[in-house]
Amino acid sequence: MKAIHIIGILSIIFCVGVACNPEIESFAIEKELYAVHGILNPKKEDQYIRISKVFQTEGDALIYAAETDIGAKEFQVSLAGAGKIYPADLITNLPRNPGIFFPAQALYHFSTAGPEALSPGNRYQLNIRKPNDPDFLISAWTEIPTEPQITSPGGALFSPIQMLYTYNSMDFTKEVVVRFNGGSGKGFEIRLYADFWDGNEIKTAQWGPTRIFQEPRGCKGDEENRKLCYKIAERVVPVSLLKFTNAAPGPVHFYDTVKVANQEELLSKNVRLEVTGIDTFLTTFLNAET
Numbered sequence: 001m002k003a004i005h006i007i008g009i010l011s012i013i014f015c016v017g018v019a020c021n022p023e024i025e026s027f028a029i030e031k032e033l034y035a036v037h038g039i040l041n042p043k044k045e046d047q048y049i050r051i052s053k054v055f056q057t058e059g060d061a062l063i064y065a066a067e068t069d070i071g072a073k074e075f076q077v078s079l080a081g082a083g084k085i086y087p088a089d090l091i092t093n094l095p096r097n098p099g100i101f102f103p104a105q106a107l108y109h110f111s112t113a114g115p116e117a118l119s120p121g122n123r124y125q126l127n128i129r130k131p132n133d134p135d136f137l138i139s140a141w142t143e144i145p146t147e148p149q150i151t152s153p154g155g156a157l158f159s160p161i162q163m164l165y166t167y168n169s170m171d172f173t174k175e176v177v178v179r180f181n182g183g184s185g186k187g188f189e190i191r192l193y194a195d196f197w198d199g200n201e202i203k204t205a206q207w208g209p210t211r212i213f214q215e216p217r218g219c220k221g222d223e224e225n226r227k228l229c230y231k232i233a234e235r236v237v238p239v240s241l242l243k244f245t246n247a248a249p250g251p252v253h254f255y256d257t258v259k260v261a262n263q264e265e266l267l268s269k270n271v272r273l274e275v276t277g278i279d280t281f282l283t284t285f286l287n288a289e290t
Contacts, residue, residue, distance in 0.1 A: 033054035034128075036049065036052075036126070042118035042119065046109060046112065049110075050105065051077070051128065072106070075108070075129065075130060076131055077129075080125050081122050081124030082118075086110040088110050090107075091109050119144070120146045121143070121144065121145075121146045122143065122144060124143075126141070143184070143279065144279065145185035145277040145279050146277070148180045148181065148182055148277045150273065150275055151179045151180055153170055153273075158264075164261065165262070165263065165266075165267060167259055167267060167268075172235070175232065177231050178190055178229060179219075179229040180275050182228045186283040186284075187277075188276060188277060189209040190209065191273075192272065192274070193205070193274070195270040196254045199249050199251060204244075205241040215228070216229045217231060218231030
């Protein structure tokens, strides 16, 4: 690959809230317990929160799950942060993949497009209320990490003589070390995307994500000053991309059309290296899962 578009743009948060009485029956009916799950991405124009009834039944749990809609649809949901309040819309009857659970689900949707975009570095609080019960409240908050900043491989080079921007070259048949400033993120992932033509349409091949890491991997960083790094082994990126292109019905062409331009924003963005910053809660949760 002769050109790489460098970005460090993504922050993720995860909120979980559970509302219940301090004392509950071992087999409580499902409406007494709720689980709340959500991921907020400041680079997305739509955010979603799922609220589900938690149940434990004396009968066959699989039958109950298949026949019962556990979506909680009776709430007023809002998100507040950075001086803004986002009311949620309820979306119902969303299809899901076949399985043992009820075939449709409900989600609460926030629009964060344009000037309403979420802002990294700010705290956001989720509030869930019942319209007819002023004492009912599920609340959770998180702070979206500030954006990681990739320092190596470097970005576009500028020639003051020719007044042109051009990309550095990278050779993924050899080891490549990605260095970045971690900002306020707790954990990190790295991905690489490459757009290609498979003979019929434009598709995107992907390497990654890496496993979440919290310290330098295979290289020397400076954790005290939040300078981290990750060594990508030789050839793993080309091998991963080939898994996508080998299934193509026709000749494959990777898009990398603009390597030199008089404005940096005009350079090709069809190959993208991405560092994802993740907050403390989600980092802990995902590490526990793996």
